[in-house]
Amino acid sequence: MSENAALLTVLFAMIGGAIRVSTPFIFVSLGECLTEKSGRINLGLEGTLVFGAMAAYAISFLSGSPWLGVFVAGCCGALLGAVHGWVCKLPRVNDVAIGIALMTFGLGLAFFFGKPYIQPAAPRLPSIPLADWTGNASLATALKVNPLFFVGIALAVFLSWAFRNTRTGLILRTTGDSAAAARAMGVSVDRVRLLATTAGGFLAGVGGSFLSLYYPGSWSEGLSSGQGLMAVALVIFARWDPMRCLFASMMFGAAGAIGPALQSIGITQGYYFFNAAPYVVTLFIMIASSSTKGALASAPGELAVTR
Amino acid sequence: MSALPAHTPAPGRAIGLETAGIGKIFGPLVALDDVSIKVPAGSFHALLGENGAGKSTLVKCIMGFYQPDRGQVMVDGREIQVKNPREARAAGIGMVYQHFTLVPSLTGAENLVISRLDVPAVIDWTAEKKALDTFLQRMPFRVPLDVPVAHLAAGEKQKLEILKQLYLDQRFLILDEPTSVLTPGEADEMLGLVRGMTQRGEITVLMITHKFREVTAFADDVSVLRRGRFAGGGKVSELSHDAMARMMIGDTVVRARAERKPMGKTPVVLHLAGLFAEDDEGLPAVKEFELKVHSGEIVGIAGVSGNGQSQLVEAISGQRELSSGRMFIHDQPFEPKRGAMDRFKVFGLPEEPLKNATVPNMSVAENMAFRSFDKPPIASIGWWLRPGPMRQKARELIARYRVKTPSTETPIANLSGGNVQRAVLARELSGDVDVLIVANPCFGLDFASVAEIRSQIMEQRNRGAAVLLVSEDLDEVLELADRVAVMSGGTITYVAPIGETDRTTIGAHMAGH
Numbered sequence: 089m090s091e092n093a094a095l096l097t098v099l100f101a102m103i104g105g106a107i108r109v110s111t112p113f114i115f116v117s118l119g120e121c122l123t124e125k126s127g128r129i130n131l132g133l134e135g136t137l138v139f140g141a142m143a144a145y146a147i148s149f150l151s152g153s154p155w156l157g158v159f160v161a162g163c164c165g166a167l168l169g170a171v172h173g174w175v176c177k178l179p180r181v182n183d184v185a186i187g188i189a190l191m192t193f194g195l196g197l198a199f200f201f202g203k204p205y206i207q208p209a210a211p212r213l214p215s216i217p218l219a220d221w222t223g224n225a226s227l228a229t230a231l232k233v234n235p236l237f238f239v240g241i242a243l244a245v246f247l248s249w250a251f252r253n254t255r256t257g258l259i260l261r262t263t264g265d266s267a268a269a270a271r272a273m274g275v276s277v278d279r280v281r282l283l284a285t286t287a288g289g290f291l292a293g294v295g296g297s298f299l300s301l302y303y304p305g306s307w308s309e310g311l312s313s314g315q316g317l318m319a320v321a322l323v324i325f326a327r328w329d330p331m332r333c334l335f336a337s338m339m340f341g342a343a344g345a346i347g348p349a350l351q352s353i354g355i356t357q358g359y360y361f362f363n364a365a366p367y368v369v370t371l372f373i374m375i376a377s378s379s380t381k382g383a384l385a386s387a388p389g390e391l392a393v394t395r
Numbered sequence: 396m397s398a399l400p401a402h403t404p405a406p407g408r409a410i411g412l413e414t415a416g417i418g419k420i421f422g423p424l425v426a427l428d429d430v431s432i433k434v435p436a437g438s439f440h441a442l443l444g445e446n447g448a449g450k451s452t453l454v455k456c457i458m459g460f461y462q463p464d465r466g467q468v469m470v471d472g473r474e475i476q477v478k479n480p481r482e483a484r485a486a487g488i489g490m491v492y493q494h495f496t497l498v499p500s501l502t503g504a505e506n507l508v509i510s511r512l513d514v515p516a517v518i519d520w521t522a523e524k525k526a527l528d529t530f531l532q533r534m535p536f537r538v539p540l541d542v543p544v545a546h547l548a549a550g551e552k553q554k555l556e557i558l559k560q561l562y563l564d565q566r567f568l569i570l571d572e573p574t575s576v577l578t579p580g581e582a583d584e585m586l587g588l589v590r591g592m593t594q595r596g597e598i599t600v601l602m603i604t605h606k607f608r609e610v611t612a613f614a615d616d617v618s619v620l621r622r623g624r625f626a627g628g629g630k631v632s633e634l635s636h637d638a639m640a641r642m643m644i645g646d647t648v649v650r651a652r653a654e655r656k657p658m659g660k661t662p663v664v665l666h667l668a669g670l671f672a673e674d675d676e677g678l679p680a681v682k683e684f685e686l687k688v689h690s691g692e693i694v695g696i697a698g699v700s701g702n703g704q705s706q707l708v709e710a711i712s713g714q715r716e717l718s719s720g721r722m723f724i725h726d727q728p729f730e731p732k733r734g735a736m737d738r739f740k741v742f743g744l745p746e747e748p749l750k751n752a753t754v755p756n757m758s759v760a761e762n763m764a765f766r767s768f769d770k771p772p773i774a775s776i777g778w779w780l781r782p783g784p785m786r787q788k789a790r791e792l793i794a795r796y797r798v799k800t801p802s803t804e805t806p807i808a809n810l811s812g813g814n815v816q817r818a819v820l821a822r823e824l825s826g827d828v829d830v831l832i833v834a835n836p837c838f839g840l841d842f843a844s845v846a847e848i849r850s851q852i853m854e855q856r857n858r859g860a861a862v863l864l865v866s867e868d869l870d871e872v873l874e875l876a877d878r879v880a881v882m883s884g885g886t887i888t889y890v891a892p893i894g895e896t897d898r899t900t901i902g903a904h905m906a907g908h
Contacts, residue, residue, distance in 0.1 A: 252505075253517060253520065254516060254517050254518060255515065255516050255518065258514070258518070261498065262498045265498045266498045266499065269496045272480060272492075273509070273510060274480065388500070389499060389500070
């Protein structure tokens with residue numbers, strides 16, 4: 089294999105990886121973005137993601153329809169989100185602590201119900217071959233794209249539009265930035281946050297279904313390896329902007345694809361190191377975007393961490 | 396409905412409001428007792444009273460935040476039941492709060508549109524912008540609507556708050572201390588415009604205030620509350636400032652002002668040389684700040700809030716890093732660390748003392764020992780603390796500075812604002828003071844506490860301390876300072892001895908002219 093061809097293979101693999109790996113990030117980060125815009129942090133999305141993955145796989149296996157699995161995963165996520173939203177409504181409850189509790193709860197529940205589904209193979213989500221016509225094998229593999237990726241892009245565009253141009257969007261931002269102002273308007277702050285957390289949970293659940301039904305494409309306990317938590321960091325990095333969430337997710341995806349891409353051309357040295365790339369990126373982003381002096385300029389004013 | 400509430404303020408649309416025998420009880424506290432005030436349509440009514448006199452409770456009863464236990468609210472002679480702020484709004488009653496209720500990250504236009512009850516699910520911004528333009532053209536003042544509110548100056552925010560109420564077609568406006576964040580010029584302009592609207596019969600205004608000057612200049616009538624009761628009122632033209640003050644404070648004994656002792660030529664004690672500091676967002680807040688304070692002198696720094704005063708005080712008291720510049724005391728370099736503050740006898744009374752100068756959950760005694768806990772008699776061999784002497788010292792200070800606290804062991808957060816202020820003052824002034832840094836010392840305090848605290852500051856000056864007083868209350872600066880400096884855009888734009896300047900000149904410099 090010539091130098092150029094190898095480079096091209098790595099490049100294609102990274103593009104393909106960016107698309108595949110980024111999809112769950114897109115969904116979880118958009119869900120978290122939505123929740124945080126309402127003034128609450130849901131750290132439980134890691135649990136939601138894994139539970140969604142398990143639920144999707146189980147339903148797909150039992151019913152034979154992967155799309156039904158995606159939907160059920162979303163509903164399970166919404167339920168977990170609703171629990172978070174409802175508990176946080178109670179007086180003197182800290183949303184970060186509840187988030188961590190729900191993360192552990194979601195993980196435990198997923199492992200408990202997921203035991204029987206580790207072995208069997210469930211029908212997976214289909215993909216759209218975008219580059220078969222080129223005749224380039226590696227490009228064709230890279231551009232087998234799952235429809236959920238496009239749904240994610242559309243969702244980011246929609247959210248970014250809706251935050252500015254709809255009544256719901258403005259009320260959500262108001263609630264997240266100044267609960268007092270929202271209350272003065274007669275808006276029930278708790279209800280807005282409950283709905284936002286529920287919707288955020290739904291998206292995270294859908295993100296989970298992608299993990300088990302498309303890439304990597306099977307259910308196991310080590311499936312997510314912290315992607316739900318990284319998505320939270322990603323929202324901060326993206327400064328609570330859906331479009332930037334999208335691009336940041338793709339960047340994370342590309343970073344995550346370095347390891348497998350290099351392996352595909354026979355470079356196995358430092359494989360584990362390259363697999364750690366997304367985590368290293370997370371760490372550096374958090375350091376780079378941190379401030380010793382105060383809250384981030386564009387953070388919603390009601391977030392517990394910025395107040 | 397696409398856009399456009401498009402109500403024209405028209406003469407004769409103002410509504411009158413009356414409260415009849417309003418009473419409100421919170422547990423053991425009688426917040427309001429039989430308060431009746433009458434605000435005829437198209438009038439400008441001032442509501443005077445000290446903190447805790449019941450002004451806020453009264454307007455909150457009108458606005459539907461609270462339900463009065465007794466009495467009625469009447470609009471244009473008919474009794475109305477206001478169960479929540481939404482119903483007040485439907486009745487045409489709007490309130491501009493002291494703390495802004497605009498959403499910082501939304502633009503002015505977004506703030507206005509979302510405040511409407513009938514916003515369509517999808518907002519047609521082209522139509523809305525056009526409607527807003529038409530609306531603004533009829534308004535006496537203009538505010539940029541396409542930038543996030545967080546970037547507006549305080550005066551613009553205040554105007555936007557008022558615009559919002561007019562946009563919502565509220566015809567009875569309650570203004571809660573509307574000028575506290577404005578320059579005297581801005582305040583006069585804003586109140587003048589509002590006054591014009593009342594005179595044309597477009598709106599009725601009830602303004603909560605404690606500034607007599609504004610009452611005399613703009614209001615038709617005044618009602619004074621004291622300890623939850625109606626203490627007097629009438630036509631402003633028939634009342635003197637003294638008469639209003641007596642209604643406000645009743646027979647409370649107010650400590651006489653400490654005399655200003657004449658000082659000759661005194662040496663420079665505090666020298667702030669070219670200070671630069673950044674705000675929380677990393678933007679320059681204090682720029683090339685240069686000032687010398689002499690012994691036995693109070694330098695008052697006037698300015699509209701948000702012009703770098705907080706950052707300046709934080710930098711001098713070691714709460715914020717200087718990005719450049721140096722400080723000298725008696726010509727020796729000074730770094731705001733505990734040791735150096737002790738050595739140079741630097742003391743301070745920062746704004747919001749509960750947040751900036753105390754540990755809220757620690758006891759009064761412990762908080763009062765912050766400057767002395769590591770020295771005998773409280774500490775022995777440098778680190779062994781003895782609670783006995785600590786409590787003993789706290790008891791002395793509590794008695795001397797009349798701090799009202801149940802015991803020395805009460806968490807300081809349980810004390811009222813004035814008493815927290817006194818406790819901190821007691822701690823800071825109990826020793827020998829060379830340099831005193833004071834920021835907004837009387838914010839939100841009652842007459843008696845204000846007089847007490849100002850006298851203490853004056854006494855320190857008379858004893859030879861160099862005092863730097865940062866205050867958003869121009870009257871306070873005019874009363875206490877020997878020299879006035881105006882801070883605008885993070886730097887000093889004007890300095891003058893108190894005898895050679897006046898309110899108008901200072902006001903013009905505060906506005907940045």
